[in-house]
Amino acid sequence: MNAESLLHYISQHIHLTGEEIDILLSLTKYRKYLKGQFVVQQGDVCQYESFVLSGCLKTFYIDKEGQEHVVMFSVEDWWASDLGSFLTHTPADYNVQCLENTELFQFPYDKMELLYAKIPKLERFFRIILQKAFVASQKRIVQNFSLTAKERYLQFKQQYPQIEQRVPQYLIASYLGITKEFLSKIRNQLILEQ
Amino acid sequence: MNAESLLHYISQHIHLTGEEIDILLSLTKYRKYLKGQFVVQQGDVCQYESFVLSGCLKTFYIDKEGQEHVVMFSVEDWWASDLGSFLTHTPADYNVQCLENTELFQFPYDKMELLYAKIPKLERFFRIILQKAFVASQKRIVQNFSLTAKERYLQFKQQYPQIEQRVPQYLIASYLGITKEFLSKIRNQLILEQ
């Protein structure tokens, strides 16, 4: 196990003492998942906020027509969870599934209040990362409206070059809100263009 | 001036002592705007997080074609800001404009760290409202992909009946990511249906 990357990530926002680190590690847990395994299933209550130590996951939603919509990808140093379900302890709207063998560091629902009580600085930490996540989410909403599918794809490639390499095309299409056939057409166009 | 509604809103999430309330009020400010006035302008740095005491605002983005895209509406007991600009102190991507005469309670950028230092509980407060905002934002992304324009309109009416009454139709169309002409068509369809 190796919590180094989590501690390094946290240290970019707040400073924890050795004692606080011990408390943090005692109240959270490390877990490995295999490619294909589900960390959260639509309908179940999401029990963890999971920090990605290694690997890659997709968060997706199955709509009433049975269509899959990718909400986000999570790679190293990012989070995976159905936050809505986790916070309100109600059934999850989303699935979270591993696209590769994955190592997670999990913050359990029933330990959160204790964690915040023992390490109040964590309030600040989560406030800061939520601010960033919210800003990014708002930006994505506008882009989905103001950009064409081709522009969104180019933007995605530029913003997440690592993810583009690791994830199958049809999932990227889903993330962009288009069909895999249309993404294939866009890619063909881009090749012809240069 | 009447900070009651802000204090009531805050009290739903954390408890402030009388002394803390005094500090809060001394470091923030009340301001009135007229219909049409801009609270934030695209390109300027956003100086405040503003809590809405009364009135109504739109946050919108002008794209490179000059088209307006409404990102959110803010009414009583909600927030208005370009959070990305506010947090990173960089030029705003969005405009925030009053749709009615509006009373705001403003948290200044250069007082935030002092506020957090003097009232650490505010970290928790903002963490909690950001969690909610992020969850809502993620949900909107999925809905924009998985629902038709008509379904999104019905959903909007149901979720924000107050806003639908107060705001011109063409802005609702923009919020839904469709043209005013198409929204008009949808409304006509809905009338014919029943």
Add this chain to the structure above:
DNA sequence: GATGGATGTTAATCTAGTTTAACCTTCTTT
């Protein structure tokens, strides 16, 4: 009460992106 600005509607034409369906290419697994 007329003028103008802001809002809303209707209808014809157009297009970005979907659907369907067939086929191709790679990995895995046996």
Add this chain to the structure above:
DNA sequence: AAAGAAGGTTAAACTAGATTAACATCCATC
């Protein structure tokens, strides 16, 4: 090396929603 799965491509027919343009309505204010 054969046989599937899983992923990716192509192309024709289709549709949700955009665009354009003309007209209608509701006001505020001179």
